[in-house]
């Protein structure tokens with residue numbers, strides 16, 4: 167069985183690299199994008215089993231990125247990472263089709279559990 | 290004031306006696322000289338009426354005149370003399386004239402006085418009104434400014450906390466990666482050093498979350514999602530959760546849930562947080578070998594949660610201040626770390642539910658925190 171692929175869309179370099187290191191270490195193949203625009207631009211060329219999106223980004227924000235990605239990959243589960251703890255964000259994101267919302271700073275366990283739960287469901 | 294009233298009473302009494310005497314006199318004279326006596330009496334009573342129009346109190350001249358009238362009436366009674374009555378009538382007329390003249394002379398100044406008085410009063414009222422208006426608009430301006438500032442503060446706090454979170458997430462992520470061995474296995478010392486950094490990052494995270502939460506509650510953005518909550522189940526879960534921390538300090542952590550299950554109509558996450566904070570505090574501020582007990586009860590239908598400990602406790606003065614944000618008692622500070630926000634949040638959350646939270650404590654002996662929630666509206670379905 168090939169490694170599951172996870173796409174990361176995060177504008178903060180440090181966060182992106184940490185995520186990348188972590189998920190690769192956990193045995194995933196990782197696709198990194200440093201902005202919503204970059205992820206959307208060639209989204210016909212790549213496919214992932216799950217996408218981790220930052221909620222607030224300059225340019226296209228998380229919700230818009232999700233909308234565009236869903237147009238091309240309607241079955242790809244989306245998980246949001248957000249630094250604003252407002253319940254509002256959680257609600258609106260989930261209503262619009264995200265699988266989960268994870269609050270920053272997240273614990274590695276929380277992140278891995280969420281990813282595994284979603285992947286086992288969609289596999 | 291008292292003397293004045295006394296004098297007034299005296300005048301009244303004399304007045305009454307005078308009238309009685311005159312009436313008796315009238316009764317007697319009616320038989321002999323009806324015409325003259327009645328005329329005298331009419332003059333006396335007419336004068337009295339006139340006086341009452343112009344004077345607040347009957348002046349002495351009236352009594353003098355009445356006595357004079359009575360004497361003349363008596364005289365005319367025995368001598369059947371119309372002259373006496375005429376003399377009296379003229380005297381009474383002159384007195385009437387005098388009273389009129391005085392009243393007439395006084396009239397303009399009285400009116401003037403009244404007018405100036407009215408004007409002064411009006412001016413004063415106007416002055417006060419403008420003063421009040423100015424003060425009111427000042428207050429309104431201050432209030433809008435305060436509201437604006439409050440909004441600004443809320444926005445600032447949430448923006449600052451948000452901006453703090455991003456680098457914090459990066460630090461935490463880096464530490465976590467090292468800890469789980471992304472960069473290879475760690476020796477014991479390296480692990481210890483990293484754990485120290487992790488603990489500090491966690492504290493900072495909690496602090497930021499608490500500040501954000503408090504900010505959200507204060508600005509009214511936090512909403513309750515109430516359902517039927519089994520406090521019994523919740524407390525059992527919380528005891529399990531806090532057992533490791535209690536065991537570490539050899540503290541006996543127990544629940545006394547005797548009797549029926551206790552239900553409340555509340556937001557489960559928020560109540561869990563409140564009770565968890567109380568249990569956490571009790572463990573934090575109780576020395577080793579101590580005891581922490583959670584009790585549940587229904588008091589007149591109102592669900593109550595009590596968390597008692599045998600810890601450091603606090604003075605009565607301190608127990609009033611612990612609800613203030615960032616306040617920590619002197620004794621507690623070298624027992625455990627904390628930011629002093631936990632109880633502020635707990636109080637806000639309990640009060641949002643319409644409940645109350647209280648602390649009773651004795652320094653050095655222990656503390657008891659008691660939450661009382663409003664009676665659950667869905668008793669039947671709660672079982």
Ligand SMILES: Nc1ncnc2c1ncn2[C@@H]1O[C@H](COP(=O)(O)OP(=O)(O)OP(=O)(O)O)[C@@H](O)[C@H]1O
Pocket residue numbers: 499566570571572574598600601602603611616617618619621622626627628629630631632633655656
């Ligand atoms: N069970 C207790 N026994 C003695 N003192 C207590 C107890 N609970 C609270 N206090 C006092 O009240 C203060 C405020 O408590 P609070 O929970 O708000 O803050 P904290 O526990 O210090 O920090 P944190 O914000 O992390 O909870 C504590 O610092 C302590 O001095």
Ligand SMILES: [Mg+2]
Pocket residue numbers: 566569570627631632
């Ligand atoms: Mg506390």
